[in-house]
Amino acid sequence: LPAKPKIFHGRDSELKEIVRMLSQGAPRIAILGPGGMGKTSLAKAALHHPEITAKYDHRFFVPCDSAATSIDVAALIGAHIDLKPGKDLTKPVIQYLSGKPPCLLVLDNLETTWEPLASRSAVEELLSLLTDIKHLVLIITMRGAERPAKVHWTQPFLPPLKPLPADAARQMFTDIADDFHEPKEIDQLLQLTDNMPLAVDLVAHLVDYDSCASVLARWETEKTSLLSAGHDRRSNLDASIAISLSSPRLMAQPGAKDLLSLLSILPDGLSDIELLQSKLPIQAVLACKTVLLSTSLAFMDDKKRLKSLVPIREHMQYFHPVEASLVQPLQKHF
Template structure:
């Protein structure tokens, strides 16, 4: 008998689906307002929120986070000057950004075998959960969100809400483009790079040099591989913003693919980014679009979701093959693992899978986030927890910045 999803599973699936919508809107709103640092941080953190275990507390955290996100978006769209908020409101949005980091840490700790889980004892996890709920409750009070008015139980309602917000966003972008902010962009304008260059980036200089040289010298096809948390996405973003890359490719398109499970869904994401109207299968329209635009660089980020399952792998490889048949289209993908998809003539020499950072690079990232550490011995102990993986360094540094080095070390002492 087929598995009947529980209420909790339905809530989780609906909320995850809506997070994809709200993240897309956040990215477009951020671009339209000239790269707002707060919106960018919220968007990037939202992309990392996940709850693979159908625990009620995780679902509740995601639902409440989702409600606050929609409210923040509406505040921007309804403001007479959406690019400029009063300092008090900016402060509250900044506090909510810190809350999303806490939630991310808690959700990560729920995954079996996760290193972050080993930092917490059971009672400390409960304290972190309590703090997350308290911070979300404060945010809901500040942003005047009434309990019971959220639409997370009905995916069609969430889609309608997202569509309405998207229409408002289009109107706002149009008004901004007629005024002083001529740099505002969104997915309606095809030649737009929607990624953002990470402000913190250390330790991948040789890989970056290799990628930029390949992109500059030929119509390259590059796969950035490595284990989870190695900084593949950050490396791709820095490469796409490099001056030499920008000089060669007029059209640079960065497409996050972690939500796609098939080649058709990847094509749909690409189509959304270049402004195509939705269809059952956008593969041909996408190919036609790139065939008609010269000097293009397409980046497909986090492709492993669709490529790893054997039943969908063939379709993904066929799509990549068709894309690389377009002679003037450069392609770069990021993907977890060490195996490159077949049917593509990847540019040689291959970029080896990313390895952990050097000690010096890990320390540079750490000190870019926090200075709450005073002894070399303490820093060495902290970095031992991360194995010099960029994501782990980032998470631990934020944890140290929030709670203090002594508190974090006491957990593992």
């Protein structure tokens, strides 16, 4: 199993709810939310919770980043339960897990395989077969706000993860970069992250060997690329956002990326009325809104306004700047 997260703040209520569900029967849980929101860390924390380790001797954590098909997912599960390699391990995996005592299986980053329409149905069929095993507990982590079909997910559903509370983001920052920095500068940096855990982690590590003032100055010119020196989704903010932007759901609705570009210059977002009355040159604008919500690239705030987090807005401004033809209708409307 992967190690328990050493720095883990602001997810007490979600962890408590997962542990509660895991103590009752064999739940099927989907941990959803935007990229970089700490879904994997939450799953790992649940795996290592004392109540869970006491109940489940057999716990498996399977990263699905490299899987392109359901057969790949089955092969990865097979490798973790020590099955011999084969052409298609779906049946052997189901037979093995069916004959085992109650166990907990985590499929991490399952969106890699589930997102493409060509493989989605087969992945959902695999999940259906897994959840036919009555004593198997299943947890998946996925980008977005949409759960795979063909599974009776345990209710109440775990809501998609949101940014960390301000105090938790600050605690995470100071755990990494110490707390001797100027409080106002820490606040400025955290505002740039919008309390997205991945962004907080990356900016704190920068500050750890530099200074808040220097990082703030670099942000003015480098923006999210400042937090993108790593080579994978867990150490590179731009790479993480780019994965979400490559979602087939987003690609199938071309206007969705245009709408996200527009949101990048609107910190206060847009209401449904503004979306419709401003006569934006975006076809099926409400459908585009739905796609952005389902992929967690945007969210609805308490005032029912469509918004995007600061790191995503900065990324869009840098790599996908809004076109003038989209801005002009809004200028006329307002």
